[in-house]
Amino acid sequence: MSDFEGRVAVITGGAGGMGSEVAARLAAEGARAYAVDLRADDADGVSGVACDITDPGAVRAAGERILQDAGRVDFLVNAAGIVSTTRPVETIGDDEWSRMLGVNLDGAFYWTRAVMPTMKEQGFGKIVNVSSRAGRTLGNFAGAHYAASKAAILGLTRQVALEAAPHGVYVNAIAPGLVRTPMLSGSVADERVEEFRLATPLRKVGTPSDIADLVLFLLSSKSDFITGATVDINGGDLIL
């Protein structure tokens, strides 16, 4: 039996570039996948769940509905996110700051809080938070609010990993460089992406499939000695 057969997965940003690929791959491996996003998008073996993750009440209600429907939650992948190229810092408005932190950080916190009691009760759970290279060092294209949100999620990852480890619950983060998704095409001109590709040691821009390979590894039993970690996936763009 595969590590994913019969497991229940919640993927935020499940209609987006990375999230939809992760959801599809988990469903193909036999998991029951719930793709949480602003709109409910059903796909092959994937149930769409409409939920604005910046709303704690909506997250609580969606979490309860999933639990009632599936009876358990084994995996949470926090992949929902927004980006903005606004900079310098003095041009970032209050609303833009709050929205960025609301989606990229608060949403991950609300979902972690919603699933944690079930995962602890089960004595099993795996959570993967999608940070960014911008959270490890500096953003190439995004502003300080994006970098701050992506750095903060690494602190959330480490602390919750420590608390949850004795209960069999794993929490890790991934920090992607540029990945070809609607977010990238919507925020960075193709010529800049190409310049960036040529400056990257592997001369490559990532794909949702590259990301899904890593996320499925971190959800599988092959990563059972890894928690609280941040895994860089960036073509060698940031070598620490």
Ligand SMILES: NC(=O)c1ccc[n+]([C@@H]2O[C@H](COP(=O)([O-])OP(=O)(O)OC[C@H]3O[C@@H](n4cnc5c(N)ncnc54)[C@H](O)[C@@H]3O)[C@@H](O)[C@H]2O)c1
């Ligand atoms: N694409 C890249 O180059 C790149 C690089 C590093 C990190 N990331 C991060 O990867 C994650 C996935 O990004 P992607 O590239 O697949 O982007 P994407 O825009 O394709 O997908 C993001 C999804 O999040 C959803 N979303 C936004 N706000 C939401 C909200 N309030 N409630 C529920 N869903 C919401 C969107 O509707 C969208 O479907 C994000 O956290 C992003 O910051 C992306």
